Amino acid sequence: xxSLTTITSTVTxxxxxxxxxxxxxxxxxxxxxxxxxxxxxxxxxxxxxxVLAALVVVFGPLLALVPLHLLQFxxxxxxxxxxxxxxxxxxxxxxxxxxxHDEAKAFAAETEQLQRQAAERRADYLAGLAAxxxxxxxxxxxxxxxxxxxxGRGLTLYASGGALAALILVLVVGAMVHKPLxxxxxxxxxxxxxxxxxxxxxxxxxxxxxxxxxxxxxxxxVIFAVLAASALGMVRWLRGIxxxxxxxxxx
Amino acid sequence: MSLARTILTEFLHLFxxxxxxxxxxxxxxxxxxxxxxxxxxxxxDGAVLLLxxxxxxxxxxxxxxxxxxxx
Numbered sequence: 001x002x003s004l005t006t007i008t009s010t011v012t013x014x015x016x017x018x019x020x021x022x023x024x025x026x027x028x029x030x031x032x033x034x035x036x037x038x039x040x041x042x043x044x045x046x047x048x049x050x051v052l053a054a055l056v057v058v059f060g061p062l063l064a065l066v067p068l069h070l071l072q073f074x075x076x077x078x079x080x081x082x083x084x085x086x087x088x089x090x091x092x093x094x095x096x097x098x099x100x101h102d103e104a105k106a107f108a109a110e111t112e113q114l115q116r117q118a119a120e121r122r123a124d125y126l127a128g129l130a131a132x133x134x135x136x137x138x139x140x141x142x143x144x145x146x147x148x149x150x151x152g153r154g155l156t157l158y159a160s161g162g163a164l165a166a167l168i169l170v171l172v173v174g175a176m177v178h179k180p181l182x183x184x185x186x187x188x189x190x191x192x193x194x195x196x197x198x199x200x201x202x203x204x205x206x207x208x209x210x211x212x213x214x215x216x217x218x219x220x221x222v223i224f225a226v227l228a229a230s231a232l233g234m235v236r237w238l239r240g241i242x243x244x245x246x247x248x249x250x251x
Numbered sequence: 252m253s254l255a256r257t258i259l260t261e262f263l264h265l266f267x268x269x270x271x272x273x274x275x276x277x278x279x280x281x282x283x284x285x286x287x288x289x290x291x292x293x294x295x296d297g298a299v300l301l302l303x304x305x306x307x308x309x310x311x312x313x314x315x316x317x318x319x320x321x322x
Contacts, residue, residue, distance in 0.1 A: 077280055080305060081266035081273055088269060088312055097320055133254070137261050144265060198305065205280060206298030209287045213295070223302060230306045234313055241317050 003217040009224075010155045013196040014162030017145045020189050021138040022170040027103050027180045028134030031110035036118070036127035044131030052139040063151055072152045073208030076201045079148050083197030090191035091231060095238035100187055107180040149197070152204045195231060199224040272312040279304040 033041035063071065092098045110130070117126045142163050150159030174181060202223050206213060213219035267273040283301045286292040292300075 073284075077277070078266060080276055080280070084272065084276060084305065084309055085266065085268045088272065088309060088316075091309075091313060092316055097316060133257070136258065140258065140262060141265060144262075202298065202302050202305065205283075205301060206294065209284060209294040209297050211294035211298040213298070226302065227306070230309075234310055238313060238317055241321070 005220055006153055006217045007155060007158055009196065009200075009220055010149050010153070011158050011162040013149045013193060013200065014146055014159040015166050016189050017149075017193040017197070018142045018163035018166035019170065019184070020186060020193065021141045021145075022166050023103065023181045023184050023186070024106070025135045025138035026170050026174050027107050028110055029131050030174065030178075030180060031107050031114060032127045032131045035111050035114040036124060040124045040128035041131045044128040044133075045135050047128075048132045048135035048139060051136055052143055055140075056143060060147075060156075063147065069208050069210070072204040075148050075152050076204030076206075076208055078144075079197045079201030079204065081201075082144070082148070083194050083199075083201055085194075086190045087194030087198060087227075087231060090187050090194055091234050091238065093187045094191065094235045096242045097238065103180040103182040103184070103186070107182075145197075149200055152200070152207070191231070195224060195227050198227055202227075269312050269316070271315075272308060275308045275311075276305065279308065 029041050029045055032044065066074070089098070093100050114123075114127055114130065117123050120126065146156060146159040146163050150156035170181065199220055203213070203220055215222070279301065283292075283297045283304070286300075287294050287297040
Protein backbone atom coordinates (compact mmCIF):
# COMPACT_ATOMS: atom_id res chain seq x y z
CA UNK A 1 0.00 0.00 0.00
CA UNK A 2 1.21 3.50 -0.77
CA SER A 3 1.88 5.56 2.34
CA LEU A 4 1.10 9.19 3.02
CA THR A 5 4.87 9.88 2.99
CA THR A 6 5.14 8.72 -0.62
CA ILE A 7 2.02 10.57 -1.77
CA THR A 8 3.08 13.80 -0.03
CA SER A 9 6.63 13.67 -1.34
CA THR A 10 5.43 12.79 -4.87
CA VAL A 11 2.99 15.72 -4.98
CA THR A 12 5.53 18.12 -3.42
CA UNK A 13 8.36 17.12 -5.78
CA UNK A 14 6.10 17.39 -8.81
CA UNK A 15 4.65 20.74 -7.66
CA UNK A 16 8.02 22.38 -6.90
CA UNK A 17 9.79 21.07 -10.02
CA UNK A 18 6.87 22.09 -12.23
CA UNK A 19 6.78 25.51 -10.56
CA UNK A 20 10.36 26.18 -11.71
CA UNK A 21 9.60 25.09 -15.28
CA UNK A 22 6.24 26.88 -15.54
CA UNK A 23 7.77 30.14 -14.29
CA UNK A 24 10.40 29.92 -17.05
CA UNK A 25 7.78 29.16 -19.71
CA UNK A 26 5.57 31.98 -18.39
CA UNK A 27 8.43 34.47 -18.82
CA UNK A 28 8.73 33.60 -22.53
CA UNK A 29 4.97 33.66 -23.18
CA UNK A 30 4.67 36.97 -21.32
CA UNK A 31 7.50 38.49 -23.38
CA UNK A 32 5.79 37.37 -26.61
CA UNK A 33 2.39 38.60 -25.41
CA UNK A 34 3.61 42.03 -24.37
CA UNK A 35 5.93 42.54 -27.36
CA UNK A 36 3.91 41.04 -30.25
CA UNK A 37 0.39 40.62 -28.83
CA UNK A 38 -1.48 37.77 -27.17
CA UNK A 39 -2.60 36.05 -30.36
CA UNK A 40 0.81 34.57 -31.32
CA UNK A 41 1.60 33.99 -27.63
CA UNK A 42 -1.56 31.98 -26.99
CA UNK A 43 -1.45 30.19 -30.36
CA UNK A 44 2.10 28.99 -29.68
CA UNK A 45 1.18 27.99 -26.13
CA UNK A 46 -1.93 26.04 -27.11
CA UNK A 47 -0.09 24.23 -29.92
CA UNK A 48 2.73 23.27 -27.55
CA UNK A 49 0.24 22.00 -24.96
CA UNK A 50 -1.44 19.94 -27.71
CA VAL A 51 1.91 18.37 -28.68
CA LEU A 52 2.64 17.61 -25.01
CA ALA A 53 -0.80 16.02 -24.59
CA ALA A 54 -0.17 13.91 -27.70
CA LEU A 55 3.20 12.76 -26.28
CA VAL A 56 1.51 11.70 -23.02
CA VAL A 57 -1.31 9.91 -24.86
CA VAL A 58 1.12 8.06 -27.14
CA PHE A 59 3.86 7.16 -24.66
CA GLY A 60 1.90 7.00 -21.39
CA PRO A 61 0.19 3.63 -22.02
CA LEU A 62 3.56 2.07 -22.99
CA LEU A 63 4.70 2.43 -19.37
CA ALA A 64 2.00 -0.02 -18.27
CA LEU A 65 3.70 -2.69 -20.41
CA VAL A 66 7.01 -2.43 -18.50
CA PRO A 67 7.37 -4.75 -15.46
CA LEU A 68 7.27 -2.72 -12.22
CA HIS A 69 10.80 -3.58 -10.97
CA LEU A 70 12.30 -2.74 -14.37
CA LEU A 71 10.28 0.50 -14.52
CA GLN A 72 11.40 1.51 -11.00
CA PHE A 73 15.02 0.80 -11.92
CA UNK A 74 14.90 2.70 -15.25
CA UNK A 75 13.03 5.65 -13.76
CA UNK A 76 15.43 5.62 -10.80
CA UNK A 77 18.44 5.94 -13.10
CA UNK A 78 16.89 8.90 -14.94
CA UNK A 79 15.82 10.55 -11.68
CA UNK A 80 19.32 10.31 -10.21
CA UNK A 81 20.85 11.82 -13.37
CA UNK A 82 18.23 14.58 -13.53
CA UNK A 83 18.22 15.27 -9.78
CA UNK A 84 22.00 15.35 -9.40
CA UNK A 85 22.28 17.71 -12.38
CA UNK A 86 19.89 20.17 -10.73
CA UNK A 87 21.54 19.70 -7.33
CA UNK A 88 25.03 20.29 -8.73
CA UNK A 89 23.95 23.50 -10.45
CA UNK A 90 22.05 24.72 -7.37
CA UNK A 91 25.07 24.08 -5.12
CA UNK A 92 27.41 25.93 -7.51
CA UNK A 93 24.96 28.84 -7.62
CA UNK A 94 24.44 28.87 -3.84
CA UNK A 95 28.22 28.93 -3.36
CA UNK A 96 28.61 31.82 -5.82
CA UNK A 97 30.53 29.89 -8.50
CA UNK A 98 27.90 30.55 -11.16
CA UNK A 99 25.37 33.36 -11.40
CA UNK A 100 21.82 32.91 -10.14
CA HIS A 101 19.13 32.56 -12.80
CA ASP A 102 17.39 35.91 -13.21
CA GLU A 103 13.85 35.79 -14.62
CA ALA A 104 13.82 39.58 -15.23
CA LYS A 105 17.04 39.26 -17.26
CA ALA A 106 15.60 36.33 -19.24
CA PHE A 107 12.48 38.41 -19.94
CA ALA A 108 14.59 41.36 -21.13
CA ALA A 109 16.65 39.12 -23.44
CA GLU A 110 13.53 37.51 -24.94
CA THR A 111 11.87 40.92 -25.41
CA GLU A 112 14.98 42.33 -27.07
CA GLN A 113 15.14 39.44 -29.53
CA LEU A 114 11.44 39.80 -30.38
CA GLN A 115 11.88 43.53 -30.94
CA ARG A 116 14.81 42.84 -33.30
CA GLN A 117 12.50 40.55 -35.32
CA ALA A 118 9.63 43.07 -35.30
CA ALA A 119 10.51 44.48 -38.73
CA GLU A 120 10.39 41.06 -40.37
CA ARG A 121 7.30 40.00 -42.31
CA ARG A 122 7.17 36.77 -40.31
CA ALA A 123 7.40 38.58 -36.95
CA ASP A 124 4.13 37.15 -35.61
CA TYR A 125 5.06 33.66 -36.77
CA LEU A 126 8.49 33.93 -35.11
CA ALA A 127 6.90 35.23 -31.92
CA GLY A 128 4.40 32.35 -31.90
CA LEU A 129 7.26 29.94 -32.55
CA ALA A 130 9.18 31.36 -29.57
CA ALA A 131 6.15 30.78 -27.31
CA UNK A 132 5.67 27.31 -28.79
CA UNK A 133 9.30 26.30 -28.23
CA UNK A 134 9.42 27.78 -24.73
CA UNK A 135 6.28 26.00 -23.56
CA UNK A 136 7.19 22.75 -25.33
CA UNK A 137 10.74 22.55 -23.96
CA UNK A 138 9.76 23.42 -20.38
CA UNK A 139 6.67 21.24 -20.75
CA UNK A 140 8.73 18.19 -21.76
CA UNK A 141 10.60 18.57 -18.46
CA UNK A 142 7.30 18.76 -16.56
CA UNK A 143 5.99 15.64 -18.34
CA UNK A 144 9.20 13.78 -17.52
CA UNK A 145 9.06 14.84 -13.86
CA UNK A 146 5.39 13.84 -13.51
CA UNK A 147 6.00 10.44 -15.09
CA UNK A 148 9.27 9.86 -13.22
CA UNK A 149 8.08 10.68 -9.71
CA UNK A 150 4.66 9.10 -10.26
CA UNK A 151 5.28 5.95 -12.27
CA GLY A 152 7.30 4.03 -9.65
CA ARG A 153 4.22 3.56 -7.44
CA GLY A 154 1.37 4.25 -9.84
CA LEU A 155 1.01 7.81 -8.50
CA THR A 156 1.03 9.60 -11.86
CA LEU A 157 -2.37 11.13 -11.12
CA TYR A 158 -1.10 12.66 -7.85
CA ALA A 159 2.05 13.90 -9.60
CA SER A 160 -0.13 15.43 -12.36
CA GLY A 161 -2.15 17.16 -9.65
CA GLY A 162 1.04 18.71 -8.26
CA ALA A 163 2.05 19.94 -11.73
CA LEU A 164 -1.43 21.30 -12.42
CA ALA A 165 -1.42 23.17 -9.09
CA ALA A 166 1.91 24.77 -10.07
CA LEU A 167 0.51 25.79 -13.46
CA ILE A 168 -2.62 27.34 -11.90
CA LEU A 169 -0.57 29.16 -9.25
CA VAL A 170 1.78 30.69 -11.84
CA LEU A 171 -1.11 31.68 -14.13
CA VAL A 172 -3.07 33.31 -11.29
CA VAL A 173 -0.07 35.17 -9.84
CA GLY A 174 1.23 36.02 -13.34
CA ALA A 175 -2.15 37.43 -14.42
CA MET A 176 -2.22 39.56 -11.28
CA VAL A 177 1.31 40.99 -11.45
CA HIS A 178 1.64 40.96 -15.26
CA LYS A 179 5.43 40.79 -15.16
CA PRO A 180 8.11 38.07 -14.88
CA LEU A 181 7.97 36.19 -11.57
CA UNK A 182 11.49 37.20 -10.60
CA UNK A 183 10.76 36.92 -6.86
CA UNK A 184 10.41 33.12 -7.03
CA UNK A 185 13.46 31.69 -5.18
CA UNK A 186 14.46 29.61 -8.20
CA UNK A 187 17.75 28.30 -6.82
CA UNK A 188 16.27 27.25 -3.48
CA UNK A 189 13.53 25.40 -5.35
CA UNK A 190 16.06 23.71 -7.64
CA UNK A 191 18.16 22.73 -4.62
CA UNK A 192 15.13 21.17 -2.89
CA UNK A 193 13.85 19.49 -6.04
CA UNK A 194 17.33 18.17 -6.88
CA UNK A 195 17.42 16.58 -3.42
CA UNK A 196 13.92 15.13 -3.80
CA UNK A 197 14.48 13.67 -7.26
CA UNK A 198 17.82 12.13 -6.26
CA UNK A 199 16.11 10.70 -3.16
CA UNK A 200 13.40 9.11 -5.30
CA UNK A 201 16.06 7.83 -7.70
CA UNK A 202 18.05 6.06 -4.98
CA UNK A 203 14.83 4.70 -3.45
CA UNK A 204 13.41 3.34 -6.73
CA UNK A 205 16.71 1.77 -7.79
CA UNK A 206 16.93 0.15 -4.36
CA UNK A 207 13.40 -1.22 -4.82
CA UNK A 208 14.25 -2.25 -8.38
CA UNK A 209 17.20 -4.24 -7.02
CA UNK A 210 14.91 -5.91 -4.48
CA UNK A 211 15.99 -3.99 -1.35
CA UNK A 212 13.66 -4.03 1.66
CA UNK A 213 13.97 -0.48 3.02
CA UNK A 214 13.78 -0.30 6.84
CA UNK A 215 10.64 1.65 7.70
CA UNK A 216 9.39 1.10 4.13
CA UNK A 217 8.47 4.47 2.56
CA UNK A 218 9.76 6.37 5.60
CA UNK A 219 13.23 5.53 4.28
CA UNK A 220 12.59 8.32 1.74
CA UNK A 221 12.90 10.83 4.59
CA VAL A 222 16.17 9.31 5.79
CA ILE A 223 17.70 9.30 2.28
CA PHE A 224 16.54 12.91 1.84
CA ALA A 225 18.07 13.93 5.18
CA VAL A 226 21.43 12.29 4.34
CA LEU A 227 21.53 13.93 0.91
CA ALA A 228 20.44 17.32 2.29
CA ALA A 229 23.09 17.29 5.03
CA SER A 230 25.76 16.33 2.47
CA ALA A 231 24.64 18.97 -0.03
CA LEU A 232 24.54 21.74 2.59
CA GLY A 233 28.02 20.66 3.72
CA MET A 234 29.19 20.94 0.10
CA VAL A 235 27.75 24.47 -0.19
CA ARG A 236 29.64 25.50 2.94
CA TRP A 237 32.84 23.86 1.69
CA LEU A 238 32.58 25.54 -1.72
CA ARG A 239 31.81 28.94 -0.18
CA GLY A 240 35.09 28.63 1.70
CA ILE A 241 36.86 28.01 -1.60
CA UNK A 242 34.87 30.65 -3.50
CA UNK A 243 35.44 33.54 -1.08
CA UNK A 244 39.10 34.20 -1.97
CA UNK A 245 38.48 33.60 -5.71
CA UNK A 246 35.48 35.93 -5.90
CA UNK A 247 37.29 38.47 -3.76
CA UNK A 248 40.24 38.34 -6.15
CA UNK A 249 38.08 38.70 -9.29
CA UNK A 250 36.09 41.50 -7.66
CA UNK A 251 39.20 43.51 -6.74
CA MET B 252 13.59 18.87 -38.32
CA SER B 253 15.61 21.47 -36.45
CA LEU B 254 12.82 21.76 -33.86
CA ALA B 255 12.83 17.98 -33.34
CA ARG B 256 16.63 18.11 -32.97
CA THR B 257 16.32 20.97 -30.49
CA ILE B 258 13.81 18.98 -28.43
CA LEU B 259 16.00 15.86 -28.48
CA THR B 260 19.08 17.88 -27.52
CA GLU B 261 17.19 19.60 -24.71
CA PHE B 262 15.87 16.22 -23.52
CA LEU B 263 19.42 14.83 -23.41
CA HIS B 264 20.53 17.93 -21.49
CA LEU B 265 17.92 17.12 -18.86
CA PHE B 266 20.17 14.31 -17.73
CA UNK B 267 23.65 15.26 -18.82
CA UNK B 268 25.30 18.54 -17.87
CA UNK B 269 28.68 17.51 -16.53
CA UNK B 270 29.50 14.52 -18.76
CA UNK B 271 31.80 12.79 -16.31
CA UNK B 272 29.25 13.09 -13.49
CA UNK B 273 26.65 11.36 -15.67
CA UNK B 274 29.17 8.71 -16.76
CA UNK B 275 30.34 8.00 -13.20
CA UNK B 276 26.75 7.73 -11.97
CA UNK B 277 25.94 5.30 -14.79
CA UNK B 278 29.03 3.21 -13.97
CA UNK B 279 28.15 3.25 -10.25
CA UNK B 280 24.59 2.07 -10.90
CA UNK B 281 25.78 -0.65 -13.27
CA UNK B 282 28.44 -1.81 -10.78
CA UNK B 283 25.97 -1.92 -7.88
CA UNK B 284 23.37 -3.75 -9.98
CA UNK B 285 26.00 -6.26 -11.14
CA UNK B 286 27.25 -6.81 -7.57
CA UNK B 287 23.69 -7.48 -6.36
CA UNK B 288 22.89 -9.77 -9.28
CA UNK B 289 26.13 -11.74 -9.66
CA UNK B 290 28.12 -11.33 -6.42
CA UNK B 291 25.15 -11.86 -4.10
CA UNK B 292 25.58 -8.46 -2.47
CA UNK B 293 22.43 -7.90 -0.35
CA UNK B 294 20.14 -5.45 -2.25
CA UNK B 295 19.87 -3.11 0.76
CA ASP B 296 23.68 -2.91 1.04
CA GLY B 297 23.75 -2.16 -2.70
CA ALA B 298 21.26 0.69 -2.21
CA VAL B 299 23.35 2.14 0.64
CA LEU B 300 26.47 1.90 -1.54
CA LEU B 301 24.57 3.69 -4.30
CA LEU B 302 23.62 6.54 -1.97
CA UNK B 303 27.20 6.91 -0.68
CA UNK B 304 28.58 6.71 -4.23
CA UNK B 305 26.21 9.42 -5.49
CA UNK B 306 27.36 11.76 -2.70
CA UNK B 307 31.03 11.11 -3.48
CA UNK B 308 30.51 11.59 -7.23
CA UNK B 309 28.68 14.86 -6.62
CA UNK B 310 31.45 16.10 -4.33
CA UNK B 311 34.06 15.15 -6.93
CA UNK B 312 32.15 16.94 -9.70
CA UNK B 313 31.91 20.09 -7.55
CA UNK B 314 35.60 19.88 -6.67
CA UNK B 315 36.47 19.77 -10.37
CA UNK B 316 34.15 22.70 -11.12
CA UNK B 317 35.79 24.71 -8.33
CA UNK B 318 39.26 23.81 -9.61
CA UNK B 319 38.32 24.99 -13.12
CA UNK B 320 37.12 28.30 -11.66
CA UNK B 321 40.36 28.68 -9.68
CA UNK B 322 42.63 28.17 -12.69
